[in-house]
Amino acid sequence: MSDKNHQSSLMIWLGLADNSFTRQKTVKFGDPSAVNSGRAYGIIMVAGLLILWWVSTNFGWIKPIYWPSYSEVGNRLVKLLSEGYRNVSLWDHISASVYRVLSGVFYGAVLGIPLGLAMGLSSIARGMFDPVVEFVRPIPPLALIPLIILWFGIDEFAKIFLLFLASLFIMIIAARSGVNGVNISKVHAAYSLGASKFQVLRTVILPNALPEIFTGLRISMGVCWGTVVAAELVAADRGIGSMIMIAKNFLQTDTVVIGISIIGLIGFGIELIMRVLERWLIPWRGTG
Amino acid sequence: MKTLTVEGVSMTFTIPGMDPIQALKDVSFRLDSGELLSILGPSGCGKTTLLNIVAGFLAPTEGKVVLEDKLVTGPSAERGMVFQQGALFEWLTVEQNVAYGPSMAGKPRRETKEIVDHLLETVGLRDFSSKPVYQLSGGMQQRVALARCLANDPEIILMDEPLGALDALTREKMQGLILKLWKETGKTIILITHSVEEALFLGERLMVMAPRPGRIMKEYGLPFAERGLVEDPREIKAASDFIEKREEILTMIWDMEEEIMGHRSETS
Known part of the structure; x- marks a missing residue:
């Protein structure tokens, strides 16, 4: 395999690189099986939402009555569980x-x-x-x-x-x-x-x-x-x-x-x- | 062993709002015990309808089917059926599929097991007995279908294009297997096919049917099946007498098709 075509399995898992089979396909747009998982973007999205949650509640952009902060949720969860x-x-x-x-x-x-x-x-x-x-x-x-x-x-x-x-x-x-x-x-x-x-x-x-x-x-x-x-x-x-x-x-x-x-x-x-x-x-x- | 008699069988399908379709007109033939009959014809000649009537899935509009002295009125274990595909029970293993008939009849487990083992050996699937059928290739699945049918020890076996869905190579192998099973079991077999070569090779007798209305056009007695038991199939099929027959029948079927097309363009 040539170096150009070699991709690490981590990159493939993250969806930042096509797997070896998809890489050989020349027609990708319109072929649903050529669309990879895009996991990296999922991770970014979730992390972004969690950060937005933290930032917005921590700096008081949003009132606790509309959306609770991490600590409120955490404390409540402990209380609910106990x-x-x-x-x-x-x-x-x-x-x-x-x-x-x-x-x-x-x-x-x-x-x-x-x-x-x-x-x-x-x-x-x-x-x-x-x-x-x-x-x-x-x-x-x-x-x-x-x-x-x-x-x-x-x-x-x-x-x-x-x-x-x-x-x-x-x-x-x-x-x-x-x-x-x-x-x-x-x-x-x-x-x-x-x-x-x-x-x-x-x-x-x-x-x-x-x-x-x-x-x-x-x-x-x-x-x-x-x-x-x-x-x-x-x-x-x-x-x-x-x-x-x-x-x-x-x-x-x-x-x-x-x-x-x-x-x-x-x-x-x-x-x-x-x-x-x-x-x-x-x-x-x-x-x- | 029993004789099958098909007497003056006609079949008309009446669908409301459409002209009645005469699928079969006055079809009669007799099949002695142990005979191997292949039925050939262009699509629409009613060959599958005929087989379904013999199997007892359809009642003819006129005429009757008699096995020895018993009138056929519905399906029974006496008349086994091998379908083109999709008739295996995919929720059962190979073994359970083959054991289906005997176990429905309440045969003792031990006896059933013996029958099943023997048949799986015969069709070359002993190593696959506990596999689910959907994991097998098309050719193997048809082997299971043949074994399942034989496990029931029917008087007559009806095959509806049993090799129709297989690739050419598998098909040739399976033709050999069918001949071998015919020889070993001595069963009466009716085999429907749309392949001229297959009909010639697998028929001791060959009935060519014509469409609109479906009827028997011509019947042949053939030596190739018997020869196929001992000689190399490729040689038989390449021999001049085989090719001659093949061309004769192909020409006849081509003429039929032409005639139909002619009729169509006249009426349209």
Whole structure:
């Protein structure tokens, strides 16, 4: 390799140099795979924002009520970790929210997957549920909060029920499109290998729909995570959403910022876990 | 072993708002046990429709298909199918794919394992038995498809352009494998292809079909498959009698295409 073409792996990692394959390409604009990570610029951007934060709060460019300083956030975080918030530990706030999301997604999947499969397989099920699904689907779950408060009040059940609804329709549609996506050759192959209808369902239709179902679970998790925070903003005495809502009432911007950051981190964490699970459980995804 | 009879089979597809399409018109033939029949024809001649009817995936508009004395009304394990591609279960390993038929039938695990091991050995995939099928090349995947079909011990094997998606070299190798399996198992085989060479080489009998409506144009008895079992395939395909037949059939298919194009330009 000539010296001109040699680039250190650090430069490549930072995205300041193209990797050896991209370097050979003459057409780069318009080829998305020739766009490198640009990590160096990411680092500069984040560092710049952190410095801006430090400078603006330290020199009093911005009032603490609008954005807290490092030390305020740090102190508050220590306090939240040791004492919790309003007699509930930070961990309990987080786990209350996560528990609600997992329950909602779980019940949504338990009912939604069989319903979606049925809608993909039987004209009776499709005919019966299609109007309901198509009507309820575009309604944002948050718009159902008033109705659910009227029905079930504001206790735990009401929240989980809301999340259940949010996930239910996503799961129905995911399972149905999983069934619709089956390659008819696979079904024919199974039948001519002697499989019964039930065996075709269990060994062909269901595994074939798994990638779609998993995508549904991932979307459900994301939507429910967004919905739970919003639902807790409306009414709850614990949960990460309620924490920031109450903190707002006391003008504790530092707690609000910490709460929002936690929401972002957990949302990101859920997505990561789902991706790992997906690669582990459905390695054949996208190979059919 | 059983005889397959296709009797006066016609198939008309009626799609609302369009003229009905006659895909097959009065197709009849008999296939004795252990025969290897290749079906050749230009696209649109209804050869895949015919195979789907024999497999039991479609019911003919007229006529019937009978295996020995049983009327074909739906798919069954008696009539195995090998598809062009995409019909393997990618969530299963090679071994599990091949074991699919026997395990659905509830055969004892041990017996199934024996069958599967033997077949994987035969198609040369013993070292790949625990690999997921999506990691295999196209040719290997078709070997799995052949083994999966044979594991079920069907009376007749229907192949719908089984080598159509493979590259030319792999294709030649697979042709040899199909001949070998035919010889070893003595199965009745119907093989559909759009390659004239393949049809000649892999057919003890060859049916050439014509389109609009799909019908049998001509039938040949051929010596090449038998020879292919002992002689070098390249030599067979380069021999003058093979080339002569190939040109004869190609000319016939070209004429058909011309006729269709002619009809089209008249009507348009």
